[in-house]
Amino acid sequence: MTTPYQLYYWDGLQGRGEFVRLALEEAAIPYADVARQKKGMPALMASLDGGQVDHPSFAPPVLQAGGMLIGQTSNILMFLGARHGLAPRAQEGRLWANQLQLTICDIVAEAHDTHHPISTGKYYEEQKKEAKARSKDFRLHRIPKFLDYFEGVVTRNPGRGGWAIGSRLSYVDLSLFQLIEGLRYAFPKTMTKLAPSYPALTALHDQVAARPNIVAYVASQRRIPFNEDGIFRHYPELDK
């Protein structure tokens, strides 16, 4: 028996793979988290290796859907969203969902660079001084700028229900939930201070957190806890 989808992502961290996992879990789509299975790492590496597949990815996450290998987080979510009712049906709505997801990916990349501002190949401890400077800028300027934007998107959405787009949950809502979870984990002091400014995002986060499939997922072994191998890392010295 094989599941319809195989997800390839590093074991031991949520990272960008988590945005894909949340979509699969919310839509109750069976999937295999390949790298977390026995002998999973060689399978993951093969999905990145140009010698063995037609469309290798530069980096995980990669989703295998039948004969297709799909890379890049927002691209995978666009594909899953259209197939499984997690995105608007019309082209304009699809493009808007993709645009918002790409903007979420932008702040996620910046969150990564708070602890790795100089080199992804070096340890955090080797770039700690620069990480402090970049984190300060991220906390003071970038988090508010992005959250102001997303708060406005949710507030101005004419659809009912408090979602980002229209009147139904989409993968963008799942990703906003994960963004807020991640920022709260990495920058708890900052986020506690900022929370009152973002009532619509907080309500959206809580709605996603209360979805039965998300409740079950977060309580399961399949949800890897946040940790200091992922994108959102809690280093107290970066959240002064």
Added chain:
Amino acid sequence: MTTPYQLYYWDGLQGRGEFVRLALEEAAIPYADVARQKKGMPALMASLDGGQVDHPSFAPPVLQAGGMLIGQTSNILMFLGARHGLAPRAQEGRLWANQLQLTICDIVAEAHDTHHPISTGKYYEEQKKEAKARSKDFRLHRIPKFLDYFEGVVTRNPGRGGWAIGSRLSYVDLSLFQLIEGLRYAFPKTMTKLAPSYPALTALHDQVAARPNIVAYVASQRRIPFNEDGIFRHYPELDK
């Protein structure tokens, strides 16, 4: 008389807007480069302002297509590519094109951070020391890693013609051309040294540069020269 498309992007620099311009120019689609016209800046700002439009963008480029405002470079290219024959027709090819474009956007973001590793809100001169460190890592590790990947994509493409996807030019080829142009401008020594390793990318670049519409565009006033306000900046100290 109005043109079908209005492009909103900062005046005076190529930046991310250039990837959109190249697609519009290659497909010979009439467009207005709004911010470069008289009173263009207020129009640009309105496209980003949530009070005045339904789907405001976090940042330019923004493309207006009839009543639609579309933001995020890869999203705009996906839209234009599908409409104007600059992308594969089947879903799998479309996803693959989008995946490659997203990977190009990733290295473009890293190229930006070589001169702004700490804060986008501060001047280069205020983060010069960190910029040197990040640029060294970018030159030694990141450029080769990305170009190895793209060289492999072009080499393994079973289609004829030396393009990235299939047997026809797509927006991905235009973006690879611009990426190589930008890297050559910003890091001429590094790129001269690396060039022999990337014959397929060099040939692809040269093919795009020889397209009649691209030749005409690059020779026109519409092409803004590379400069130190853009994403690809030539600071000799970062290309040691």
